[in-house]
Amino acid sequence: MRILHVSDVYEPRLGGIERQVADLAAQQRRRGHRSTVLTATHGPAGPHLLRWPSAMAQPLTALQHTAPDVVHCHSSVMSPLAWSVARAASRRGVPTVVTMHSLVASRSLQSLPLRALAARLPAGVVWSAVSTVAATALQGVVGRDVQVLHNGIDPSWWRTSDVGTRSPLTVVSVMRLAARKRPLSLVHTLHEVDRHLGGSVPWTAVIAGSGPQETAVRREIGRRGLEDVVRLAGRLEHAAVVDLLARSDLYVAPALLESFGIAALEARCAGVPVVGVRGTGVAEFVRHDVDGLLVDDGSEMVDAVAGLLREPARLRDLARASAESAPRQSWSHVLQRCDELYERAAWQTSGAHRTAAVH
Numbered sequence: 169m170r171i172l173h174v175s176d177v178y179e180p181r182l183g184g185i186e187r188q189v190a191d192l193a194a195q196q197r198r199r200g201h202r203s204t205v206l207t208a209t210h211g212p213a214g215p216h217l218l219r220w221p222s223a224m225a226q227p228l229t230a231l232q233h234t235a236p237d238v239v240h241c242h243s244s245v246m247s248p249l250a251w252s253v254a255r256a257a258s259r260r261g262v263p264t265v266v267t268m269h270s271l272v273a274s275r276s277l278q279s280l281p282l283r284a285l286a287a288r289l290p291a292g293v294v295w296s297a298v299s300t301v302a303a304t305a306l307q308g309v310v311g312r313d314v315q316v317l318h319n320g321i322d323p324s325w326w327r328t329s330d331v332g333t334r335s336p337l338t339v340v341s342v343m344r345l346a347a348r349k350r351p352l353s354l355v356h357t358l359h360e361v362d363r364h365l366g367g368s369v370p371w372t373a374v375i376a377g378s379g380p381q382e383t384a385v386r387r388e389i390g391r392r393g394l395e396d397v398v399r400l401a402g403r404l405e406h407a408a409v410v411d412l413l414a415r416s417d418l419y420v421a422p423a424l425l426e427s428f429g430i431a432a433l434e435a436r437c438a439g440v441p442v443v444g445v446r447g448t449g450v451a452e453f454v455r456h457d458v459d460g461l462l463v464d465d466g467s468e469m470v471d472a473v474a475g476l477l478r479e480p481a482r483l484r485d486l487a488r489a490s491a492e493s494a495p496r497q498s499w500s501h502v503l504q505r506c507d508e509l510y511e512r513a514a515w516q517t518s519g520a521h522r523t524a525a526v527h
Contacts, residue, residue, distance in 0.1 A: 171203045172236035174253045178207035185269045208249040227256040238263045238510045245278045258290045263513035268297040271427040274308035286310035292517035299449035302427040320502035326437035328414040336370035340416040342431040345379030354422045359392040364474040378403040413438035439491030459490040
């Protein structure tokens with residue numbers, strides 16, 4: 169099968185969508201598909217990678233060049249290239265799937281361009297999102313059925329044989345240091361945890377990642393007097409993240425608008441319990457009080473983190489459960505789900521065109 173993935177953002181940028189699109193295309197090629205990525209992000213091209221000079225360029229050229237059997241468009245809040253290719257492909261009768269990687273509130277200003285897009289796309293297009301919460305939110309925006317297509321992961325990449333607590337206990341978070349991920353809120357949480365513990369428990373924290381709020385986060389760590397407790401590790405490559413998780417005891421995911429949370433899932437696969445927020449994509453793979461904790465607000469997050477640091481035995485129980493249970497988001501399940509959505513798009517597209525021909 170010839171598959172064209174379209175994503176406005178891609179490598180060499182580092183982020184959740186970029187990684188997922190690259191990994192999904194690579195996994196499909198391993199299964200014998202001709203999977204190509206089209207992106208508006210500048211960088212070197214390759215045998216399976218097309219760089220588009222402008223998000224406003226004519227998308228028909230890419231469709232003619234790749235002759236795809238299915239087009240899979242990956243969308244964030246604003247994705248002009250993905251949206252233009254989705255329109256062009258679906259109108260030409262090419263089965264089209266649109267996957268939303270962000271959590272979009274139905275009454276927000278961000279929902280307006282998505283509503284306009286949905287009105288312009290034929291009925292045959294299959295809409296999907298990376299978690300149940302993201303799919304429910306998107307359905308309220310576009311007024312169409314939205315399927316769930318999880319992000320994929322290979323649990324064996326992250327699994328470690330060393331599941332247990334260390335001294336000092338280490339709290340970790342891996343994120344893009346941008347407002348949407350709430351790194352400043354995380355620093356506030358860590359400050360409150362430190363205040364609650366009052367020196368009774370030896371602990372440290374590591375925040376890995378880079379982004380536009382990096383300077384502000386560093387400044388906040390200093391303002392809170394946390395230089396001896398919290399370390400900024402910067403952007404880490406895959407092997408360094410694996411090593412960091414292998415040396416960590418607890419993962420904190422503070423984002424309120426987290427559509428999925430792949431970094432938190434990686435931690436869970438590494439046997440690191442996750443404290444996350446209810447009503448986000450993290451709740452898709454964290455079972456409360458089984459392999460992690462889910463909280464409603466910042467105050468509960470402080471209590472949860474401080475409480476687990478005070479109870480290493482409970483922390484070890486959660487760690488064992490995290491390591492021993494395989495997530496539903498493994499690549500075998502995700503690839504099968506992709507095939508199902510592609511078949512659904514082919515069926516809906518043929519039906520829509522038959523209806524159009526009759527009228």
